[in-house]
Amino acid sequence: MSESTSVRNQVDVQVGDLLRDGNLTLAVAESCTGGLISHKITNVPGSSDYFDRGVVSYSNRSKLELLGVEEDTLYDHGAVSREVAKEMAEGVRDLSGTEVGLSTTGIAGPSGGTSEKPVGLVYVGITVGDTTRVKKFVFQGDRWENKQSAALKALESLIALLSEETN
Numbered sequence: 001m002s003e004s005t006s007v008r009n010q011v012d013v014q015v016g017d018l019l020r021d022g023n024l025t026l027a028v029a030e031s032c033t034g035g036l037i038s039h040k041i042t043n044v045p046g047s048s049d050y051f052d053r054g055v056v057s058y059s060n061r062s063k064l065e066l067l068g069v070e071e072d073t074l075y076d077h078g079a080v081s082r083e084v085a086k087e088m089a090e091g092v093r094d095l096s097g098t099e100v101g102l103s104t105t106g107i108a109g110p111s112g113g114t115s116e117k118p119v120g121l122v123y124v125g126i127t128v129g130d131t132t133r134v135k136k137f138v139f140q141g142d143r144w145e146n147k148q149s150a151a152l153k154a155l156e157s158l159i160a161l162l163s164e165e166t167n
Contacts, residue, residue, distance in 0.1 A: 011040075011152065011155045011156060011159065012040050012041060012043060012044050012155065013044055014159050015041065015044075015155050015158055015159055015162075016041070016044045016046065016047055016049075016050060018159060018162040018163065019049075019050035019051075019100065019162070020046075020049055020050050022099075022162065022165070024050060024098075024099040024100050024128075024162075025050050025051070025052050025096075025098040025099055025100065026041070026050055026051055026052060026098055026099075026100045026101075026102060026158075027052045027053050027054070027055070027092045027093055027095070027096035027098040027100070027101055027102075028041070028051075028053070028054040028055070028092065028101075028102045028103070029054075029055045029057055029066075029067055029088040029089065029091065029092035029101065029102070029103040029104075030054060030055070030056050030057070030103070030104050031056075031057055031058055031063070031079065031088070031103075031104060031105040031106070032080075032104055032105060032106035032107065032108045032122060032146075032147065032150060033104045033106075033147050033150050033151045033154070034056055034058065034147065035054060035056045036147055036148070036150075036151040037054065037102065037104065037151045037154055037155065038051075038053075038054025038056075040151055040155065041054075041155075052096045052097075052098045053092075053096050055067065055092055055095070057088065060074055060079055063079065063084065063087075063088060063091075066091075066095065067087065067088050067091030067092055067095065068087070068091040068094065068095070069084055069087040069088060069091060070087060073087055078117070079105055080105050080106055080107055080117050080121060080122075080123065081105070081123065082123055082134045082136065084105050084123070085103050085104070085105050085123035085124065085125035085134045086103075086125050086127075086132055086134050087125075088101075088103035088105060088125055089101040089102060089103040089125030089126055089127040089132060089134075090125075090127050090132060093127050099128065099129065100126070100127065100128050100158070100162075101125070101126070101127040102124070102125070102126050102154060102158055103123075103124070103125040103126075104122060104123070104124055104125075104150055104151070104154050105122070105123050105125075106120075106121050106122030106123060106137075106146070106150055107119050107120065107121050107122075108120075108143045108146045108147050108150075109142065109143045109146055110142065110143055118138060119146070120137075120138050120139040120140055120141070120146050121136070121137075121138050122136075122137045122138075122139065122146070122149075122150040122153070123135070123136055123137075124137065124150070124153060124154045124157050126154075126157060126158055126161050128161055128162065128165050129165070131161070131165070133157075133161060135153070135157050137149070137150065137153050
């Protein structure tokens with residue numbers, strides 16, 4: 001097993017341990033990662049203890065209809081924005097009734113980027129209780145590498161917030 005695979009597996013397990021220890025459940029809303037985060041989480045045996053669902057909301061319509069993202073938010077800020085990531089995380093949490101919501105929205109590439117929103121730009125939204133945070137990342141890989149990096153950073157960001165919440 002390569003070192004990067006080992007780190008990813010440890011991250012997946014650590015997310016599960018923190019959720020299980022906190023008696024928390026998780027729902028995920030993924031756009032640019034296309035279900036990769038849900039795949040990583042469900043690769044851990046026993047993940048049904050804490051993982052409720054994953055929603056792949058790739059289109060703007062699905063963000064509106066499934067997650068309750070406001071039309072004005074999409075119009076004013078675009079699908080790849082801090083504001084949409086926040087509403088996606090809160091929307092999937094509310095939809096599922098979980099304690100934790102996690103979202104990703106971004107531009108995996110190779111096309112679709114602009115000078116303001118380059119290929120590799122990803123926003124990760126996390127909501128736990130009354131706390132919602134959004135982190136911005138810009139990755140420099142190809143489409144697959146950007147998706148992998150986004151999924152890993154989303155899980156690492158979730159670990160950081162859950163660790164903070166439990167201390």
